[in-house]
Amino acid sequence: MGQMxxxxxxxxxxxxxxxADAGPGSPSVILIQEWWGLNDHILALVDRMAAAGxxxxxxxxxxxxxxxxxxxxxxxxxxxxxxxxxHQDLRGATQYLTQRxxxxxxxxxxxxxxxxxxxxxxxxxxxxxxxxxGIPPAEFADPARIRIPFQGHFxxxxxxxxxxxxDKLEAAMRQAGQAPDIHRYQAHHAxxxxxxxxxxxxxxxxxAWDRTVSFMLTHLKAQA
Numbered sequence: 001m002g003q004m005x006x007x008x009x010x011x012x013x014x015x016x017x018x019x020a021d022a023g024p025g026s027p028s029v030i031l032i033q034e035w036w037g038l039n040d041h042i043l044a045l046v047d048r049m050a051a052a053g054x055x056x057x058x059x060x061x062x063x064x065x066x067x068x069x070x071x072x073x074x075x076x077x078x079x080x081x082x083x084x085x086x087h088q089d090l091r092g093a094t095q096y097l098t099q100r101x102x103x104x105x106x107x108x109x110x111x112x113x114x115x116x117x118x119x120x121x122x123x124x125x126x127x128x129x130x131x132x133x134g135i136p137p138a139e140f141a142d143p144a145r146i147r148i149p150f151q152g153h154f155x156x157x158x159x160x161x162x163x164x165x166x167d168k169l170e171a172a173m174r175q176a177g178q179a180p181d182i183h184r185y186q187a188h189h190a191x192x193x194x195x196x197x198x199x200x201x202x203x204x205x206x207x208a209w210d211r212t213v214s215f216m217l218t219h220l221k222a223q224a
Contacts (some may be wrong), residue, residue: 002046002056007096009088017059017093018043020050027220028055028097030090032108032115034190035077037066041195042109052213054105054220057097059089061115077111082140086118094125103127103220107212110134110190113161117169120146128219130212133161133189135169143169144176149219151181153208158189183211 002020009015018038029049033042038060049056061080067073090106097104105128108116113134118141120129130151135143143150150173154166166182173180185191185208188199192208 002043002050004060005057007057007059007092009092010095011088013088015059015089015092016063017057018046019057020046020055022050022053022055025102026053026055027102027216028057028100028104029216029220030093030097030104030106030108030119031056031058032090032106032112032119033058033061034110034112034193035067035073037062037073037076038064039066041193045109048209049213052217054213054216055097055100055102057093059093061085061089080111082115082118082136085115086122086141090115090119091123091125094119094123098125105129105216105220107216108132108134109192110161114141117141117143117146120148120150128216130215132192132208133158135161135165138172142172143180144172144178146173146176146178146180149181149215150178151183151212151215153183153185153192153211155187155189155191155204156184157187160189181215183208 046056106119107130109132113131114136116131121141128149185204187201187204191201192205
C-alpha cells in the first residue's frame with residue numbers, strides 16, 4: 001500500500017501525490033489519473049505497478065477533488081491547466097523520483113494518456129512513456145517530437161481517442177524516424193477500468209498491463 005506525499009514543483013509550489021515504493025534500487029514511474037481524479041481505481045493501479053517492482057507516483061492534479069459523473073469529470077478536465085500540469089506538476093514529480101535514483105518513466109489513462117504524450121514531449125528526464133487511450137492536441141504536444149521509447153494502448157471502438165487519431169499519432173512519430181510500439185484492442189474506451197463494467201475488458205486489460213510492465217522494466221532497468 002502506498003501513501004500520500006508532497007513534492008515540489010519547479011515554480012516552488014507544492015503538489016501532493018500517492019506514492020507506492022517498490023524498494024531500494026527500483027526504477028520509477030509517474031502514473032497519471034483519468035478525468036475522474038485520483039480515485040480508488042488509480043490508487044489500485046499505483047499499488048499494482050509497485051508490486052511489479054516499479055516505484056510509482058500518481059500526482060493529484062485535481063487537488064483532492066473527485067468527479068462522480070461524466071459531466072462533472074468533463075468539467076474538471078476542461079478546467080485543468082494542461083500546460084501547468086505538464087510543466088509544473090509532472091515535471092516536479094519527475095524531479096522528485098529522479099532524486100530517489102534510477103530511471104523514470106511516465107504512463108497515464110484517458111486524460112492521463114494525453115498528458116503522458118505531453119510529458120514525453122515537454123518534460124526532461126523521462127526514459128520511457130506508455131499511453132492508454134489519450135492524445136493531446138498536436139499544437140500543445142506534437143508526438144513527432146517524442147524522443148524516448150513510447151508504447152501506446154488504444155481501443156478500436158473508442159469514439160473519443162478515435163482510431164483515426166491513433167493513426168495520425170503513429171504516422172507522425174514514424175515520419176519523424178521514431179518506432180512507437182502501438183497496440184490496438186477490439187474494446188471500448190477505458191477498457192482497463194474494472195470499476196466500469198460497461199467498458200471493462202478483462203482479457204484486453206491484462207494483455208495491455210503485461211505489455212506495459214514488460215516495456216517499463218526493459219527501458220527503465222539500470223545500466224550495466
